[in-house]
Amino acid sequence: MRIEEELKLDFQDVLIRPKRSTLTSRSDVDISRQFVFRHSGHRYHGVPIIAANMDTVGTFEMARALSKQQISTALHKHYEERELMDFFQTLPEAATVFYSMGITREDYEKFCRVKQGVGDAIAYVCVDVANGYTKSFVDFLHRLRDAWPQITIMAGNVVTGEMAEELILDGADIVKVGIGPGSVCTTRKMTGIGYPQLSAIIECADAAHGLGGLICADGGCTSPGDLAKAFGGGADFIMLGGMLAGHDECMGEVAEVEGVRKVRFYGMSSRTAMDKHAGGVANYRASEGKEVLLDYRGPVADTVLEILGGVRSACTYVGAHKLRELSKRTTFIRVARQLNEVFGQS
Numbered sequence: 001m002r003i004e005e006e007l008k009l010d011f012q013d014v015l016i017r018p019k020r021s022t023l024t025s026r027s028d029v030d031i032s033r034q035f036v037f038r039h040s041g042h043r044y045h046g047v048p049i050i051a052a053n054m055d056t057v058g059t060f061e062m063a064r065a066l067s068k069q070q071i072s073t074a075l076h077k078h079y080e081e082r083e084l085m086d087f088f089q090t091l092p093e094a095a096t097v098f099y100s101m102g103i104t105r106e107d108y109e110k111f112c113r114v115k116q117g118v119g120d121a122i123a124y125v126c127v128d129v130a131n132g133y134t135k136s137f138v139d140f141l142h143r144l145r146d147a148w149p150q151i152t153i154m155a156g157n158v159v160t161g162e163m164a165e166e167l168i169l170d171g172a173d174i175v176k177v178g179i180g181p182g183s184v185c186t187t188r189k190m191t192g193i194g195y196p197q198l199s200a201i202i203e204c205a206d207a208a209h210g211l212g213g214l215i216c217a218d219g220g221c222t223s224p225g226d227l228a229k230a231f232g233g234g235a236d237f238i239m240l241g242g243m244l245a246g247h248d249e250c251m252g253e254v255a256e257v258e259g260v261r262k263v264r265f266y267g268m269s270s271r272t273a274m275d276k277h278a279g280g281v282a283n284y285r286a287s288e289g290k291e292v293l294l295d296y297r298g299p300v301a302d303t304v305l306e307i308l309g310g311v312r313s314a315c316t317y318v319g320a321h322k323l324r325e326l327s328k329r330t331t332f333i334r335v336a337r338q339l340n341e342v343f344g345q346s
Contacts, residue, residue, distance in 0.1 A: 008199040010181070011226045014332040021319030026312040031323045032070060035236065037173035038212040039145065040152040042123060046070035046096055047308065048323070049227070050216060052241035053077065053100040053126055056265055060087050061249040065300050067095035069308070074098040074126045074154075074239065077107075084114045088121040098126040098154060103140040115148070124152045128176070130187070132158040138170055145171030154216055154237075159195035161207030168213035174237060175213060177204045181220030182241055184265060184292060198233050205234030205327075224310020231311065231323060232330030240307075246294035247303065261296035 023029065035044045051062050053074035060083075063073035075084075077100045084099070091097060099114070099122050101107045115122050127144065129137050132155065141155055155167055156176025164175045180187040180194035188194040197220040208215045216237035217230040223243075230238050244250070245265040297303060311323070318329040 008196040009332075009334070010196040011198050011220060011222075011229050013196075013334060014198065014229060015335055016228060016232055016314065016318060017331040017333050018317045019319050019329060019331075021316055023316045023319060023321060026309065026316055029312040029315040029321065029323070031308060031311055031315070033236070033323055035214060037152045037214070038168065039171055039173050040123075040150055042150075042152045044096065044152075046072065048072075048237040049307070050074055050098070050237055050239045051244050052218070052239050053098070053128055054241050054245075056250050056263075057241050057244050058100065059249060059251050062244065062247075062300065063087075063091075063095065063097045065249045066304065067092060067097075068301075069304050070094075070096075071304065072096040072098065072124075072237075074100050074128075077101060077128070081110060081114055081117075085117045088114070088118040091121055096124060098124040100126040100128050103127065103129055103137055108140070108144070112147075122151070124154070126176070127153060127155040127172075128157075130157065130179075132156045132167065132176075133163060138166070141167065141170050141172060156216070157218055159200040159204065161203040164204040164207045164213070164215065165211060168208055168211045173214065174216050175204060175208055176216045176218045176239065177201055177235075178217060178219035178239075182218075184242065185219065198229060201230055201233040201235050205236070209234070224307050225314070227307065227311050228314035228326070229332075231326045232314075232318075232332070234327050242294075243307065244300060244303065246297040247300040248298060249300050262293040263296050265292050265294050 031047055032045060033048045047070045049071045051057050051066055051073040053076050055076040055078055058074050058076040063075065066073055075097060099111065101111050127141060145153060152173045153171060154174035154176055155172040157178050158164055158167065158175060159177060159179050167175045177200050178197055181197040201217045204215050214236040216239050217235035218239040221227050221230060221238060221240060221243060227238055242265065246263040250263065315323065315326055320326045320329045
């Protein structure tokens with residue numbers, strides 16, 4: 001047993017200090033990014049936000065809606081092969097959509113069949129497991145990269161710099177960062193495992209960027225200000241679940257509670273998800289997610305404009321003309337958590 005004494009931070013532990021700026025309007029800020037991925041060599045241009053691969057968020061409808069704003073979507077894993085083929089064959093060329101998969105033999109064989117059916121229409125893959133520290137995960141990543149060298153691979157989840165480095169060297173173009181910060185994730189409560197998300201982003205970004213890799217901050221953002229902090233901490237992409245849930249483009253069931261329309265939203269390791277997709281919780285494990293009811297929020301377009309507006313505004317406060325400048329212009333101020341709770345900061 002050992003104890004690390006160094007302070008670690010979550011989003012609510014900091015604010016961004018404002019700086020002098022020559023920007024005259026939020027409209028002057030360019031919030032798109034351009035990347036060339038280390039392994040695939042593919043060029044990306046878009047707004048580096050990704051809808052999470054949860055079955056209530058990572059839908060075909062969400063992908064079509066977000067592509068209009070140059071925002072990406074990671075599809076959930078539970079679509080049938082024919083559905084996936086039909087979708088990717090009709091996908092606009094400019095849209096960025098990740099095919100999501102686990103690491104079982106069935107996952108790999110399904111991907112190979114869909115990929116062979118649609119060819120280059122699938123350019124991005126998200127290899128998604130709860131625990132990215134296992135040898136089986138690393139071995140699978142090697143196998144996928146060797147078989148499909150031209151695809152861009154996002155893989156995770158991890159929270160430490162050394163593992164981010166390993167995944168980049170093992171074939172990942174983007175490392176997905178976050179264990180336990182999601183609004184419907186209970187991993188920290190059930191297992192005691194986790195890492196404060198802002199510190200995880202800062203440390204993993206530093207490690208990945210040193211090798212020419214990128215990171216995607218996954219989980220913990222509950223407001224546009226949290227996205228600004230994540231980008232300020234070095235995140236290249238940000239994955240959103242709860243902030244995009246409850247909309248028309250989602251698949252959560254709609255219910256009426258005391259006259260108010262509500263939408264079911266749950267974690268993919270919750271009992272609800274495992275009952276739906278795996279026939280129940282296996283007797284050797286526990287549920288690590290929960291289900292909540294969210295207010296129905298209508299079309300996702302209005303929420304997207306609010307998110308992007310908040311990020312643009314953050315850039316104007318620190319004088320960042322482009323999103324890629326935000327991390328260079330960010331100085332974090334530590335704040336007492338008690339004050340955060342009093343004044344409602346997130």
